[in-house]
Amino acid sequence: MYLRIDRLQVELPAAEHPDPRAAQAVQELLGGRFGEMSTLMNYTYQSFNFRGRKELKPFYDLVANIATEELGHIELVAATINSLLSGTTERGESPDHRLAGVAGVGNPHHFLVSGQGALPVNSLGAAWSGDYVFNSGDVVLDMLHNFFLESGARMGKLRVYEMADNPIARALGGYLLVRGGVHQVAYAKALEKLTGVEVSKMLNIPRISNETIPEARRFHEQAVHRTLYRFSPDDYRDVDKIWNGRHPEDGGELRVADGPPEGGPTLPLPDEPQVYSPGYHPGELAEIAARLMRGA
Helix, strand or coil, X not given: CCCCCCCECCCCCCCCCCCHHHHHHHCHHHHCCCCHHHHHHHHXXXXXCCCCXXXXXXXXXXXXXXXXXXXXXXXXXXXXXXXXXXXXXXXXXXXXXXXXXXXXXXXXXXXXXXXXCCCCECCCCCECCHHHXXXXXXXHXXXXXXXXXXXXXXXXXXXXXXXXXXXXXXXXXXXXXXHHHHXXXXXXXXXHHHHCCCHHHXXXXXXXXXXXXXXXXXXXXXXXXXXXXXXXXXXXXXXXXXXXXXXXXXXXXXXXXXXXXXXXXXXXXXXXXXXXXXXXXHHHHHHHHHHHHHHC
């Protein structure tokens, strides 16, 4: 069961200008092999299929809780893509307002298929695949895979950060680098408690500190990199059996925060009549709103 809150996990600036090329790059963080769809669905299915929950409850709590955070991450990435796409095409309702101006720019499916919105695809437009989900049933192997997945995801975030210089893409990248780092450390600590191997000595992968990235540094200063949020009012309380001790990079104390981050408001999505989104004339929208208000 999930509780949904109509806020983003972190406050994002609206895109300064339409940027379909940046939107195409950011798609890799949504539907790529190492994107947020992959982290979400890997951890979700591992939590669904987790056996021995009573005996290994801290490890179940960890993977189930992080899976819930990843739900918010796909929302963040989608919000970024949508903001980058807003205003890309010339708005208008007459037949003269066509989409020829965006032919060959970015991902054409953003305009042909989704009403200038995010899609579960990678930067090449290839659909996200369930084949990316790994769930062996073996706790050590699954935790090792998750550590690898987060490491690959961090590499992808750094590359998208360098490719897409629009401020909203950079803000997204900074936040996800920090939160992905939390998950890297969490799975490293899980492996250490299961096997005794000091996996955290491998961090960072790649060896670039988040403190060197301005959009990530501010979250370091707020100790977000040392905080694991518990996305439930009552459950997953044993995550502190794993998430404890010192951070391997700066030695700061790890902490579990009860509840999600404060976050920020959702971003506005203006009408895009040239792609029939939402498909009503302004007068019709006003009439619908008035009927709803009368009904209330």
